[in-house]
Amino acid sequence: MAKRKTRGKAGIHRLAVAAFRVLTVFSIRGRFMLITGAGIPDMPSSSQPRRSSGTVQPEAPQPQKPAKNEYTLLVNRANPLTSDHVVETRSVTYNGQDSGKLFDVRVADKLEAMLNDAAAAGYPMYLVSTYRTIEYQRGLYNRKVNQYINSGYTQSAAETEAAKWVAPPGTSEHNLGLVADIVSSTWYNENNDLTQEFENTAHFAWLYEHCAEYGFILRYPKGKEGITGIAYEPWHYRYVGREVAKYIMENNITLEEFWEK
Numbered sequence: 081m082a083k084r085k086t087r088g089k090a091g092i093h094r095l096a097v098a099a100f101r102v103l104t105v106f107s108i109r110g111r112f113m114l115i116t117g118a119g120i121p122d123m124p125s126s127s128q129p130r131r132s133s134g135t136v137q138p139e140a141p142q143p144q145k146p147a148k149n150e151y152t153l154l155v156n157r158a159n160p161l162t163s164d165h166v167v168e169t170r171s172v173t174y175n176g177q178d179s180g181k182l183f184d185v186r187v188a189d190k191l192e193a194m195l196n197d198a199a200a201a202g203y204p205m206y207l208v209s210t211y212r213t214i215e216y217q218r219g220l221y222n223r224k225v226n227q228y229i230n231s232g233y234t235q236s237a238a239e240t241e242a243a244k245w246v247a248p249p250g251t252s253e254h255n256l257g258l259v260a261d262i263v264s265s266t267w268y269n270e271n272n273d274l275t276q277e278f279e280n281t282a283h284f285a286w287l288y289e290h291c292a293e294y295g296f297i298l299r300y301p302k303g304k305e306g307i308t309g310i311a312y313e314p315w316h317y318r319y320v321g322r323e324v325a326k327y328i329m330e331n332n333i334t335l336e337e338f339w340e341k
């Protein structure tokens with residue numbers, strides 16, 4: 081659903097751009113014909129451009145790739161955090177309550193604004209997980225590895241499989257303090273888990289549509305698993321700053337691609 085939605089949006093955008101180009105070219109030609117025709121008396125009306133009413137629209141601004149900033153640090157298996165990475169966090173408050181969940185102190189207000197606005201729009205969210213220490217991440221990862229070993233995988237195969245779901249310690253974005261796993265409160269109550277079917281909810285649709293306005297991106301999109309190395313996670317939102325977030329979401333790319341291109 082999310083994929084279709086994404087493509088739908090991109091498709092509409094492409095159509096709009098194409099239509100705009102045609103109009104622009106036509107307008108430019110129209111103007112040119114008007115100018116060249118201005119000094120020619122009795123110019124046959126059939127050669128008058130159809131769009132000569134002066135309704136020339138300004139050229140759409142080409143989306144410029146914004147610069148990297150202090151929030152765009154790439155963390156993945158190939159780019160682990162150094163152990164001396166320091167994060168100053170504070171607890172996030174939303175819906176009038178202290179969640180006890182920690183976020184980078186510099187931008188915790190952005191997450192709070194997103195959650196509060198979502199609730200005000202009729203989509204109350206639940207904050208599942210935010211900042212994790214590298215040690216905590218180690219525990220999560222080892223637990224997942226053991227699950228695979230218990231179901232018959234070798235150590236190395238289990239590590240590979242586990243890493244698709246839980247980042248090895250130091251390689252998780254959650255160690256950055258700029259990430260929030262978000263689902264709707266009802267979703268979490270009913271499922272008590274993060275599952276991909278969350279994408280079929282109106283809460284997800286709200287997050288997908290509005291996250292960039294608050295500086296967040298859907299970090300592990302569907303169809304980009306080969307690039308991120310992480311399974312589709314409709315609940316995982318990463319703060320990168322508003323400009324970069326808009327660029328990434330509008331162009332349907334990942335943070336990896338943002339760094340490459």
Ligand SMILES: [Zn+2]
Nearest residue numbers: 259260261316
């Ligand atoms: Zn996450």
